[in-house]
Amino acid sequence: MNICVIGAGYVGLTQAAVLADLGHAVYCVDTNKERVQSLTRGEIPIYEPGLKELVKKNKERLSFSSSPRAAIKQSSVIFIAVGTPAMPDGQTDLTYVQSVIDQLAETITSYTTIVTKSTVPPGTNEWIHDKLIEKGLDATLFSVVSNPEFLREGSALQDMFHADKIVIGKKDTDDRSLHIMKEIYKKLPSPFVVTSLSGAEMIKYTSNAFLATKISFINEIAKICDSYGVNIEDVVTGIGLDPRISPHFLQSGIGYGGSCFPKDVRSLEHSALKKNIRPLILQAVQEINLTQVDLYLTKLKETFPDMAGRKIAVLGIAFKPNTDDTRYSPAIALIEQLSNLGAEIHAYDPKAHLPVSIENVTEHKAMEEALTDADVVIIATDWDEFKLADLKRMKKLMKGTLVMDARNCLDPAAVAKVGLQYKAVARF
Numbered sequence: 001m002n003i004c005v006i007g008a009g010y011v012g013l014t015q016a017a018v019l020a021d022l023g024h025a026v027y028c029v030d031t032n033k034e035r036v037q038s039l040t041r042g043e044i045p046i047y048e049p050g051l052k053e054l055v056k057k058n059k060e061r062l063s064f065s066s067s068p069r070a071a072i073k074q075s076s077v078i079f080i081a082v083g084t085p086a087m088p089d090g091q092t093d094l095t096y097v098q099s100v101i102d103q104l105a106e107t108i109t110s111y112t113t114i115v116t117k118s119t120v121p122p123g124t125n126e127w128i129h130d131k132l133i134e135k136g137l138d139a140t141l142f143s144v145v146s147n148p149e150f151l152r153e154g155s156a157l158q159d160m161f162h163a164d165k166i167v168i169g170k171k172d173t174d175d176r177s178l179h180i181m182k183e184i185y186k187k188l189p190s191p192f193v194v195t196s197l198s199g200a201e202m203i204k205y206t207s208n209a210f211l212a213t214k215i216s217f218i219n220e221i222a223k224i225c226d227s228y229g230v231n232i233e234d235v236v237t238g239i240g241l242d243p244r245i246s247p248h249f250l251q252s253g254i255g256y257g258g259s260c261f262p263k264d265v266r267s268l269e270h271s272a273l274k275k276n277i278r279p280l281i282l283q284a285v286q287e288i289n290l291t292q293v294d295l296y297l298t299k300l301k302e303t304f305p306d307m308a309g310r311k312i313a314v315l316g317i318a319f320k321p322n323t324d325d326t327r328y329s330p331a332i333a334l335i336e337q338l339s340n341l342g343a344e345i346h347a348y349d350p351k352a353h354l355p356v357s358i359e360n361v362t363e364h365k366a367m368e369e370a371l372t373d374a375d376v377v378i379i380a381t382d383w384d385e386f387k388l389a390d391l392k393r394m395k396k397l398m399k400g401t402l403v404m405d406a407r408n409c410l411d412p413a414a415v416a417k418v419g420l421q422y423k424a425v426a427r428f
């Protein structure tokens with residue numbers, strides 16, 4: 001099948017590479033000319049394990065362009081994978097989607113399946129359908145399908161090739177597009193969940209909101225455990241054996257970040273408020289998440305009431321390991337707060353960099369450089385490199401002895417064994 005993927009970001013690029021690997025001819029289009037040029041040279045502008053190799057493997061079936069018209073004309077299926085960021089009031093900014101719709105309305109002349117991959121609020125795909133008709137596109141010339149994406153950065157290919165489900169939202173009477181979607185993904189083993197357009201949109205938001213809720217829930221429990229001297233890991237092990245709960249996504253720490261959880265939970269809150277529903281849980285989830293960094297700072301102040309001039313090594317800048325993505329990274333929120341308190345921060349991340357420079361912060365190319373003469377080290381992202389760090393060497397390099405584990409990823413006993421002092425929330 002000839003497929004056009006609009007947007008060459010995390011989702012668009014991964015989707016394009018996977019579709020090419022499934023045997024389709026894929027045109028991946030992005031308005032960012034620099035990005036397209038580097039992709040055409042074989043460079044991958046994001047760090048995602050295995051993606052560079054997959055793009056290279058499928059280079060015969062995968063091309064990149066910054067002019068959508070030709071690509072749209074040659075394709076029978078269009079995937080929209082542009083960004084849907086949050087506006088200041090939390091609602092989703094659909095400007096990029098809107099501009100794609102305008103382009104499609106002007107360009108489509110034969111039957112095309114328009115698939116929305118981007119995460120969009122309930123009602124958006126119905127709106128896309130109506131907008132295309134309003135713009136003069138004949139209803140027989142297109143179908144709109146919602147096919148939300150559930151990949152995680154850092155394991156995007158595994159998540160796409162072995163998705164636990166493929167969600168397809170479509171109009172009630174539209175069997176043609178369902179058949180096409182099943183054909184596109186026929187080589188994948190994943191089960192299909194077929195629902196309405198808004199049903200698919202709600203599955204995506206509910207999934208992210210539920211996962212974010214698990215994190216804020218366990219962060220709240222960790223706070224209570226901390227005050228009673230209970231190890232949070234024992235609690236997670238205990239509850240996680242119940243299959244109704246499961247042990248997954250219950251790692252407490254400085255909170256969730258990334259390009260999706262923060263914006264999607266806010267967007268769902270906004271969608272509820274628009275219908276006069278007070279989403280109490282969603283609001284609490286966000287409030288807890290926003291205060292996690294403060295919790296760790298309060299702990300740090302127990303040892304260093306005055307942070308001014310303290311040399312603090314912060315290990316981790318990315319919002320999670322195995323990605324260079326720093327969008328809404330709690331590690332950066334922590335660095336900013338430490339900077340405001342006058343600390344001297346030495347940051348290191350294996351892949352990510354600070355998007356803008358922050359006062360009092362020096363970024364290092366190696367972990368050892370960041371650790372040298374540090375009064376305290378804070379683990380802000382749970383990269384393997386930090387989990388497997390040589391603690392004896394860490395002790396030798398540091399001036400002080402405090403290790404603050406803001407991701408619960410070190411073994412407290414191993415840290416204590418080398419003469420370092422371990423501090424975390426509900427881990428002893």
Ligand SMILES: NC(=O)C1=CN([C@@H]2O[C@H](COP(=O)(O)OP(=O)(O)OC[C@H]3O[C@@H](n4cnc5c(N)ncnc54)[C@H](O)[C@@H]3O)[C@@H](O)[C@H]2O)C=CC1
Nearest residue numbers: 007008009010011030031032081082083084096118119149
């Ligand atoms: N990043 C992730 O892990 C996941 C993201 N999503 C959703 O997928 C969507 C895309 O997310 P990302 O890939 O992270 O975004 P991104 O911001 O990394 O990439 C979006 C790309 O679209 C391009 N673009 C914008 N307008 C365009 C237009 N009119 N024509 C062509 N290209 C255009 C931009 O230049 C950019 O390269 C969002 O709705 C997001 O919520 C869903 C699941 C996972």
Ligand SMILES: O=C(O)[C@H]1O[C@H](OP(=O)(O)OP(=O)(O)OC[C@H]2O[C@@H](n3ccc(=O)[nH]c3=O)[C@H](O)[C@@H]2O)[C@H](O)[C@@H](O)[C@@H]1O
Nearest residue numbers: 149150151152153215249250251255256257258260319320
């Ligand atoms: O819509 C999206 O963009 C995606 O959002 C998340 O994926 P992602 O943001 O890549 O990363 P996650 O692994 O979910 O982690 C999100 C944040 O939660 C934190 N987290 C995760 C798990 C956990 O137990 N504890 C915890 O604090 C991570 O450190 C990170 O900051 C979802 O897991 C994907 O299913 C979804 O497709």
